[in-house]
Amino acid sequence: MADSDEEYVGDVTEDEDDLQVAGRDKIGMRKRKQRGGQEWELSRTWETLVEGADGTINSTVEGLLEAGKRKRLLKDTTPLQRGIIRHLILVLDLSQSMSEKDLRPTRYLLTLRYAQEFVREFFEQNPISQLGVLGLRDGLAIRISDMSGNPTEHLTAIQALRPQDPKGLPSLQNGLEMARGALFHTPSHGTREVLVIFGSLLSSDPGDIHQTISTLISDKVRVRIVGLAAQVAICRELCTKTNGGDETAYGVALNEQHFRELMMDVTTPPASYSQKQTASSLLMMGFPSRTVESNPSLCACHSKPSRGGYLCSRCGSKVCSLPAECPSCGLTLILSTHLARSYHHLFPLINWVEVPWRRASQSTACFACGLPFPAVPPEDQWQVTENQTKGMSVSSRYECTVCKNHFCIDCDLFSHEVVHNCPGCQSRTNHRELDAQPANSDGMDMAA
Amino acid sequence: MNTVDASEHYELGATDLAPSLLTIILDTNPHAWAALEDSLPLSKAVANILVFINAHLACNYANEVAVVASHSQKAAWLYPLSSYKGESADRDGDVSMNAPNGGTPATQTNKYRPFRLVEEQVNRNLKDLLDSTSSEDLRGNTSTMLAGALTLALSNINRRTIAWAEEHGGADLKDTAGEGGTGSGTAPSNRYAADDNDERLQSRILIVSVSGSGDSAHQYIPVMNSIFACQRLHIPIDVCKLSGDAVFLQQACDATKGVYMALSEPRGLLQYLMMAFLPDQRSRRHLVLPTRVDVDFRAACFCHRRVVDVGFVCSICLSIFCEPPPGNICLTCGTSLDPGDYGVKPALLPRKKKKKKRVNGASAAGTPMSTPTPGP
Numbered sequence: 001m002a003d004s005d006e007e008y009v010g011d012v013t014e015d016e017d018d019l020q021v022a023g024r025d026k027i028g029m030r031k032r033k034q035r036g037g038q039e040w041e042l043s044r045t046w047e048t049l050v051e052g053a054d055g056t057i058n059s060t061v062e063g064l065l066e067a068g069k070r071k072r073l074l075k076d077t078t079p080l081q082r083g084i085i086r087h088l089i090l091v092l093d094l095s096q097s098m099s100e101k102d103l104r105p106t107r108y109l110l111t112l113r114y115a116q117e118f119v120r121e122f123f124e125q126n127p128i129s130q131l132g133v134l135g136l137r138d139g140l141a142i143r144i145s146d147m148s149g150n151p152t153e154h155l156t157a158i159q160a161l162r163p164q165d166p167k168g169l170p171s172l173q174n175g176l177e178m179a180r181g182a183l184f185h186t187p188s189h190g191t192r193e194v195l196v197i198f199g200s201l202l203s204s205d206p207g208d209i210h211q212t213i214s215t216l217i218s219d220k221v222r223v224r225i226v227g228l229a230a231q232v233a234i235c236r237e238l239c240t241k242t243n244g245g246d247e248t249a250y251g252v253a254l255n256e257q258h259f260r261e262l263m264m265d266v267t268t269p270p271a272s273y274s275q276k277q278t279a280s281s282l283l284m285m286g287f288p289s290r291t292v293e294s295n296p297s298l299c300a301c302h303s304k305p306s307r308g309g310y311l312c313s314r315c316g317s318k319v320c321s322l323p324a325e326c327p328s329c330g331l332t333l334i335l336s337t338h339l340a341r342s343y344h345h346l347f348p349l350i351n352w353v354e355v356p357w358r359r360a361s362q363s364t365a366c367f368a369c370g371l372p373f374p375a376v377p378p379e380d381q382w383q384v385t386e387n388q389t390k391g392m393s394v395s396s397r398y399e400c401t402v403c404k405n406h407f408c409i410d411c412d413l414f415s416h417e418v419v420h421n422c423p424g425c426q427s428r429t430n431h432r433e434l435d436a437q438p439a440n441s442d443g444m445d446m447a448a
Numbered sequence: 449m450n451t452v453d454a455s456e457h458y459e460l461g462a463t464d465l466a467p468s469l470l471t472i473i474l475d476t477n478p479h480a481w482a483a484l485e486d487s488l489p490l491s492k493a494v495a496n497i498l499v500f501i502n503a504h505l506a507c508n509y510a511n512e513v514a515v516v517a518s519h520s521q522k523a524a525w526l527y528p529l530s531s532y533k534g535e536s537a538d539r540d541g542d543v544s545m546n547a548p549n550g551g552t553p554a555t556q557t558n559k560y561r562p563f564r565l566v567e568e569q570v571n572r573n574l575k576d577l578l579d580s581t582s583s584e585d586l587r588g589n590t591s592t593m594l595a596g597a598l599t600l601a602l603s604n605i606n607r608r609t610i611a612w613a614e615e616h617g618g619a620d621l622k623d624t625a626g627e628g629g630t631g632s633g634t635a636p637s638n639r640y641a642a643d644d645n646d647e648r649l650q651s652r653i654l655i656v657s658v659s660g661s662g663d664s665a666h667q668y669i670p671v672m673n674s675i676f677a678c679q680r681l682h683i684p685i686d687v688c689k690l691s692g693d694a695v696f697l698q699q700a701c702d703a704t705k706g707v708y709m710a711l712s713e714p715r716g717l718l719q720y721l722m723m724a725f726l727p728d729q730r731s732r733r734h735l736v737l738p739t740r741v742d743v744d745f746r747a748a749c750f751c752h753r754r755v756v757d758v759g760f761v762c763s764i765c766l767s768i769f770c771e772p773p774p775g776n777i778c779l780t781c782g783t784s785l786d787p788g789d790y791g792v793k794p795a796l797l798p799r800k801k802k803k804k805k806r807v808n809g810a811s812a813a814g815t816p817m818s819t820p821t822p823g824p
Contacts (some may be wrong), residue, residue, distance in 0.1 A: 044509045049824050051696075063659075085763060085766075108482045124680075128766075188536040190763075281763050281777075281785060281786040282760050282761070282762060282763070282769075282772060282776065282785040282786065283756065283760065283761045283762075283763055284759075284760055284761075285758070285759060285760070285768075286758045286759075287745050287746050287747050287756065287757050287758070287759065288745060288757070289742065289744045289745050289757070290733075290741070290742050290744065290745065291742045292741040292742055294733060301592070310739070310745075311780045313757035314758055315559045315759045331758070335745055336699075336745055336746065336747030336768070337672070337675075337699060337703060337745070339747065339766045339768065340669070340672035340676070340747070341676055341762065342766055343672065343673070343766070344673055346766075346767070346780060346781070347669060363565060366607075368599070368603035368604070368607075369598055369603045369604050369607035370525070370528065370529070370604070370607070370608065372608060377819075389690050410606065410607060410610060411603050411606070413604070414603060415603070417600055418602075418606075418680060418681070419603075419673055419674055419677040420604055420673045421595060421599045421670045421673050421674060422599075422678075423596065423600050423603050425522040425524070425596075426592070426593065426595045426596035426599045426670050427522050427524070427593060427596030427597070427599070427600060428521070428522045428523075428596070
């Protein structure tokens, strides 16, 4: 059953992402409270296609594309308190069940590939966090790479797994205990997380895994699991208990795409549930500038002669790389660009709203890129085009609610996913003045 | 469909190199230009930049250019402008198509058309922009809208990249449109991760900057966001600094591997532009680029917008403060913070105790003693 359904999914998802007909794991389907949804089970993708006036389905397909783009934008923009200094252990299942070919090319190879992508994306989003990688093979937990903040170390370690074969049975308990040990010494102001990629339906453990779970809870380690086969009761219990009753921490991958989504979700810093959970502190940090000297001098950290380096902003000793702790005065030295990378989590760009035809006439082209919008049709046709496709704007315009400018879907996507700035809001003086006269300045920008 | 696209794409790659898109951000802050009046007036600088643009357009017939003004109170397009002379109705997105048909001075009829279009539009739009600046706008406002200009420039680059990939099919179309179409929830890294192959539109940004750094500190976060976007898209930011010194622009060049030049002699602007900033990414691989080796990595604090080199960082949200925030409550996320050992004077405590003992022994009322006798 699994195989035939798979191919079908492949065909359908060419056009529509949210309408998938697959059901590989019955258990997962029935109980899916977590990510993924019941609405997928019975959706007849062909019925949503409506022929356009010219007899083709182009317009519908385009609408669906746009709705798909839009859908992933509509995320929650509440500025949650997030743990940005993270300590995460990635646990990969390397047991024989990973040689299954239901995910192509095999579960094993796909997992390694996604693990490498995960490492890159993780450090992109969490530049001052630490990561370690473990593997579960032959009933043992093996160390693949140690906790460190350097992505290339992890990437080469994961790459080195490629020629090996998955074998034996996995032991979830051993993996968790080793992860707990690795996270034990981490400072309390960071998060402690474990992400398990689990392809098996069993775990051969040396002892009582429930005891491990309770020690994980007392150590404030949060475990998230991505299952590749079907839902497993102990995984579910583990995730729910260590995440304070949150069931979304456990997800079972339906297909390759869904697997990737589940993994990449973890790269976003997790929200802190209570302020007491982590002891927060004010850290004094220095932002040193890079210098190049005419003559080599010894660096304070390794006593090696070098010409370039960073001078500690408090005591002036030279260190050769950042982030580091100043060897002489103990000040934490960091690149401000490392910190600045995560600021878009702090100040998320608010979602833009769809513009009905009624208000569409005030703009003719996208404010940011100048793409002309479709002209406003006569009033009697408004109803026809309305509610043609859900999730997209009828007038192809999206409005920033702060600066009231209109943008096209591509700029909407680009602004929210890449730049994290609103082109309209940033292009004008300051918000206090603007709020007083929004309409006026809008006209000015277009005219200038 | 794929086979057709692939063949078309292959032919293109074999015969033709991808064009490059140069986006120039011109800082038109009137205060800074007034200070430069003696050595390089704005009109002369614009003339030099136009020559530079022409040189860029002449390198490859398909090269494109865009100019954004980063003015003191807003950022605005100088070229191309969609609402130019009300001709936006039949514009098809091609930059050379929205030209005015009439009103060309007779002397310019022999000029290469793309040169003339850019020159006319830039001059006219710049004039409009300066005319629309009132004296109220200028009073006490010495900043420039760099973040807005960068965001506008990036939006345009995004638009042109998508458009170019759609016109020419091939691998990039699959990345941008195809990936977007399948609507994967977390594809942005894939979708926007630019491979530095030669087959995509090569974009770069040149900032001609005159304002100092203190002015742009309030835009720290949006500017940094734009810089990271450029870094992700492999768009180098070149900076040609005519006066002042900007902290964040140095970081921008360093992060995106662009060229940073602070001109010692602003009058030689054209020569600097031609020699240092004309080569595109493909040529730059073979050149030794003039750039800074020492980079200012200071950050702006969130509380007073000061540029600091030692700051206090909230461990929850990584906000930077120049001094411990009042009440030790983070101003961004509201967490109450443990200030640690900062500001604690270790010598005070034992000395106080010592004093207390003596005071207790001498006078219980606590009257000040004029000349305390030295203790034993």
